[in-house]
Amino acid sequence: MSKLLVIEVSPRFEFSVSRALAARFVENWKAAHPQGEVVSRDLATMNLPFVDLPWIGGAFSPPEQHTEEHLDAISLSNELIAELQSASDIVIATPMYNFTVPAVLKAYVDQIIRPGVTVSATYEGLVTGKTATVIVVTGGDFRPGAPFAAANAVGPYLQQALGFIGITDLDIVLACRTRMVDEGEVTITEFIVEHEEMIAAAAVRSFSPVAA
Template identity: 40%
Template sequence: MPHILHLDSSPRGSRSTSRALTKEFVSDWIQVHPQDTVTYRDIGKYPVPPVDESWIAAAFNKANTLPTELTGALTISDELIAELLQADRYVFGVPMYNFSIPANFKAYIDQVVRIHRTFNAAWEGLLTNKKMLIVTSRGDSYGEGSALASYDFQEPYLRTVFGFIGITDITVFHAENLNEGKDSRQQAIAQVRHAMQQLIVSW
């Protein structure tokens, strides 16, 4: 039975475009595939902590048993990684902040990109045969050929970091030009909605 990990990273509530779109996709998906299950994590409202010295010491500790002072340092990381391992598909909502990703999503990535858990010593990703949908929201247009294409540090980074841990089947839908007026906003959202409906048939 396929399992989906649905994650939102926008700190905005009902005003969030990425949240609205990921929610719509997962809802429509379950209507078509009612046997599938979903785990939802909201790191926009409930951020995960950044890695600290104890986390690093524990993650790279070679002992079979962690020292007492490091017990619990990887609890959150273990929980997040378990969700990734359990899921067959991922639906992530990631707004663009300052040409890249929100700090809370970077903290999430740092928690789950972990040696011996999601990649090995040979830098081989351990999360294979997974599929990922990333829905972004952007104030302007950063697509190939646009004036701001070179400012896009969001999609290239996400493809690289998730590809590093083995997730290479990645679809990215951008809701762009959201700050360019009502018509542009509605058109962008409509385009993503259409693309999501097409994906539900083929994913």
């Protein structure tokens, strides 16, 4: 059975454009996968820890050397990786903060890149057979050809990080100029409608031989 993992990042909740776009993606995905399961991981509502010394000890030492402190430090990482491995499709909806990903999303990536677990000793990704969509929402204009297009580090970073662990079938959906919503030039509903076609295409793309 197909399973969609929805990873949301924005702390703006009902005022968040990225969350609204993610909800629209889920609607389209469920229409294509009526028997599919949707699992949500809300990074904004959990106390996601940063990597620390006990985590490093647990992640980079063999299991027989693990202490209780090591096991406790990597327990959430194990949970997040199992959740990722069980999904057939993944959608990450995130705002851009200062040209890159929010700190909580970087913390998530650090938790799921694990030697011997999600990437082999020879640097082969071990999280395979999945499609991923990254919805990147920006206040300014970072579309190809725009003056600040080259400053967009979100898509390239996530493409590299996810590809490193084996998730190479990845699509980036860029939704720019949400400042128009904040300034009242358009409503959030109008903004979503403007990007409806891109979101629907991304959700249908996930209905692929990999995920079928």
